[in-house]
Amino acid sequence: MDIRDLKVKILGIVATPIKNGNTQFIVNEALRMAEAEGPVETEVIHLEDYQIGYCTGCEGCLRKVHKVQQEVGCDIIPVPIKEYNCTIKDDMEVLHRKLLECDGLILGAPVYIATIPAQLKTFLDRCRTFVHDYRLRGKVAQALTVAFYRNAGEDTALAAMNITLLGLGFTIVGYGGSTVSTREGLGILVRGKRIAVTEDQLGMMLIRTVGSQVAQYALRLKAGTRALKEAGIELREKAMYAVPGSKK
Ligand SMILES: Cc1cc2nc3c(=O)[nH]c(=O)nc-3n(C[C@H](O)[C@H](O)[C@H](O)COP(=O)(O)O)c2cc1C
Numbered sequence: 001m002d003i004r005d006l007k008v009k010i011l012g013i014v015a016t017p018i019k020n021g022n023t024q025f026i027v028n029e030a031l032r033m034a035e036a037e038g039p040v041e042t043e044v045i046h047l048e049d050y051q052i053g054y055c056t057g058c059e060g061c062l063r064k065v066h067k068v069q070q071e072v073g074c075d076i077i078p079v080p081i082k083e084y085n086c087t088i089k090d091d092m093e094v095l096h097r098k099l100l101e102c103d104g105l106i107l108g109a110p111v112y113i114a115t116i117p118a119q120l121k122t123f124l125d126r127c128r129t130f131v132h133d134y135r136l137r138g139k140v141a142q143a144l145t146v147a148f149y150r151n152a153g154e155d156t157a158l159a160a161m162n163i164t165l166l167g168l169g170f171t172i173v174g175y176g177g178s179t180v181s182t183r184e185g186l187g188i189l190v191r192g193k194r195i196a197v198t199e200d201q202l203g204m205m206l207i208r209t210v211g212s213q214v215a216q217y218a219l220r221l222k223a224g225t226r227a228l229k230e231a232g233i234e235l236r237e238k239a240m241y242a243v244p245g246s247k248k
């Protein structure tokens with residue numbers, strides 16, 4: 001396939017109960033920069049538009065992964081699971097599909113008590129299958145956040161998102177970007193301005209850089225993977241967990 005036909009899809013997730021707020025603004029801004037990189041298609045989704053129940057810890061996803069690995073061997077990566085792999089039937093089915101279809105992810109959430117909002121944690125817990133089935137390997141990601149105060153949980157919120165994205169199989173291509181939604185991060189509301197991140201010049205620069213980086217690395221990774229395949233070079237990943245009783 002001609003490399004000039006290459007296209008990547010970047011998914012933006014707005015992970016907050018608030019619609020049309022600063023979080024939504026920074027995710028859109030990052031996606032706008034991603035599109036400017038060339039053959040890049042973007043989609044933005046807001047978790048508030050989806051019904052997502054808590055993970056109940058039933059282990060159904062894990063049992064399914066192990067069952068398939070026992071059939072095909074644990075060195076087959078990603079684990080060939082075609083269907084939605086969660087026992088809870090709700091909107092996560094749509095969201096799993098969107099994650100599987102994208103080449104890159106920009107995950108944006110506000111700082112809530114120095115970490116991520118409960119809504120985002122609920123969503124991430126429901127993605128547990130991907131930790132074990134490796135189906136999100138080969139996709140890139142970065143996180144974005146916004147807080148009231150400067151230095152009041154931005155780093156810990158980004159760290160929480162980064163470690164979880166890594167666990168799910170994404171390749172993190174930067175530490176992420178943070179902004180403040182008050183004047184100079186002092187906690188003083190900017191009068192008449194709901195979207196006040198626009199005043200944070202450094203923060204917005206970081207957000208835009210994240211958008212460009214995610215698109216560029218997604219393009220590089222997809223192009224490189226395709227080139228290696230066309231050259232007959234097959235890089236086979238190793239499983240991280242042995243499955244008792246599996247073929248290999
Ligand atoms: C429950 C809750 C907890 C928050 N915790 C923090 C915090 O720890 N540090 C901080 O600087 N801002 C905190 N904030 C403020 C939000 O991060 C800030 O208002 C942000 O702009 C919200 O994003 P939005 O504009 O998209 O709604 C908190 C807000 C809420 C509702």
